[in-house]
Amino acid sequence: MxxxxxxxxxxxxxxxxxxxxxxxxxxxxxxxxxxxxxxxxxxxxxxxxxxxxxxxxxxxxxxxxxxxxxxxxxxxxxxxxxxxxxxxxxxxxxxxxxxxxxETFLAPEHETFAGEETNLTEQESEAKRLRAAVTQLPEAQRKAVTMLKLEEKSLTETSALTGISVTALKVSTHRALNNLRKLLEKP
Amino acid sequence: MNNTQDLIENLAGRLQPVRPSRPPLPRAAAYVIGCLVLVAVAAWLTHAWPLMLTRLADPRFAVELAATAMTGITGVAAAFMLAVPDRRREWALLPLPFLALWLLSSGYGCYRGWLVTGNSGLTLGPSANCIIFIIGFSIPLAAGLWLALKRSAAWLDPIRCTTCGGIGVAALAAAALQFWHPFDVTVADLGAHAAAAAIVCTAIITTARRAFPVAPTSTRPANG
Missing domain, CATH: 1.10.1740.10 (RNA polymerase sigma factor, region 2, helix turn helix motif)
Incomplete structure (x- = not known):
């Protein structure tokens, strides 16, 4: 057998x-x-x-x-x-x-304008401005804000992936958000 | 997918040697023996042993004390077992038969006391001191358990683990109390023991909830 x-x-x-x-x-x-x-x-x-x-x-x-x-x-x-x-x-x-x-799912009537195209264009243009602003940030700040805020990773995970300490990530994120605020306030 | 590969490279790149934890039951045994020695020495220093040996001649009291001590010992053993990832969750049930026996023997003591003294056992007299003793004695025991578990525990199931630890510590404190509480158990005593055990358990579980949130790492808030 x-x-x-x-x-x-x-x-x-x-x-x-x-x-x-x-x-x-x-x-x-x-x-x-x-x-x-x-x-x-x-x-x-x-x-x-x-x-x-x-x-x-x-x-x-x-x-x-x-x-x-x-x-x-x-x-x-x-x-x-x-x-x-x-x-x-x-x-x-x-x-x-x-x-x-x-969470509550939004119905079409919750939108400012009923037409999908109108809202999509607005969101798209906002997203485009944000992406453009992020690319202008120094590398450390760009990496921190992209992973922590845009990709919604945790500090521990980002630190493990990048090898940057949690404290340094917090500082970079804080500076990045200040810089983004300034960049997006410009007309 | 690339992120996971990056993570593996990162984890492997910064790997440091670790000393494997000792098996949980020998560690639980060391903790319990430490507690028993502490109580035995304190009883010897305060000359509480002769009265205890006299009281142990009463079978009901002997059963109650044994059940209380076994609730403590099995609660602590379950906490150590549940702290390791690959042990069965059913370990959490281990203290329950002894807990039931403790309540039954104490309840019988209450009934016997009621037959002798009537309703006087319903008032909270010296039992107030029992609460203070159990809580006060539980603090060093809980701190010792915390230190014993801190390094070796995986904390994947902190609530179940600390609930067993809380029951164990409160029961060990209640068993130690018998050295300095030479009275038959009354309803008020039983209530005092239950209240003290509940306070100790709640304090330990609340601490664990704050120290070991169960949310997975990558779903926690980014700035948290």
Whole structure:
């Protein structure tokens, strides 16, 4: 009788995570890349919007990094990661439900002008002015305002992605908003 | 998609070695033994042991004290287990049978006291001191539990974890109280214990809610 061999990848994840705890960066990179498709599958099964699912995956990766010391190398890694993923996705769904409950969708009669084209043109021109103003900002300020305000990323996430400290990001955002205000006030 | 790849590169680039946490049950055992030693030494210094040994001859009191202490021990053990991501959530149910036994034995004590002393047990006399003792004693125990959990906990489920911890700490304080509370339990006593335990739990849970908001990192306000 043929017995199926245990899935090699799961065993590898245990080893890679144990190595990552010792500071082995190559193993850690390999582990994160290996779990990525699996996490994307789990996230997209529970969160329909693709962006939401990808944000959830990033949350899980950040959480994994922050609490990697709580993994016991004598136990399998996959249930540990699954628990982290489930918890993070559940948190995201809860926040989303709270937001949805507070939001009211606007009907056409709520618009200043009933005609769609009129409003779209106005929004488009405002957006164009804002985009033009953002491009005039110094690089650090542009990066901060784009990621934090336009893409609505968190400070922690932006700091992790850019390598800039949270304090420096706050200062850059503050300066960027002041500069944008001045630029947009010009006729 | 590129952002996730950037994130992986960033996380891998700044990886530092970490010391894996010890398993939760030995850590819970160390905490509980520390608490028991503290109470035993305090009872020895205040000469409370002889009276306690006399009172333990009463089976109802022995059951009540054991149930109270076990509620504390299992509550603390559950808190340590729930602090680790891959342990079952059902650990939260572990203190419940002992909690029920504690309430039943205390309730029986109330009934027995009512038969002897009538309605006098309904008034809040020395029981007011019980509330102060339980809350006062819970503060160092909760601080110790906080320190013990702080580094090792993942805080993915802070409310469930701290609820168990709160029940455990309040029950351990209530068990310690028996050394310096040589009276049969009355309805007022039971109410005082319940109120003190509720206050301790609420304080611990509120602290946890503020310290560990459950919102995922990328949905928090950008400037927060």
């Amino acid at each position: 043929n017995y199926a061999a245990p899935p090699l990848e799961v065993h590898d994840w245990d080893v890679l995570m144990a190595r990552a705890q010792t500071g082995d960066r190559a193993s850690y990179r390999e582990l994160l890349n290996a779990v990525l498709p699996w996490l994307r599958n789990i996230a997209s099964a529970r969160l329909r919007a693709r962006d939401d699912a990808e944000d959830a995956v990033q949350d899980i990766l950040l959480t994994l990094h922050a609490i990697r010391h709580t993994y016991d190398p004598s136990r399998p890694f996959k249930p540990w990661l699954m628990a982290v993923a489930k918890r993070r996705i559940a948190d995201r769904l809860r926040v989303k439900m709270r937001r949805t409950a507070r």
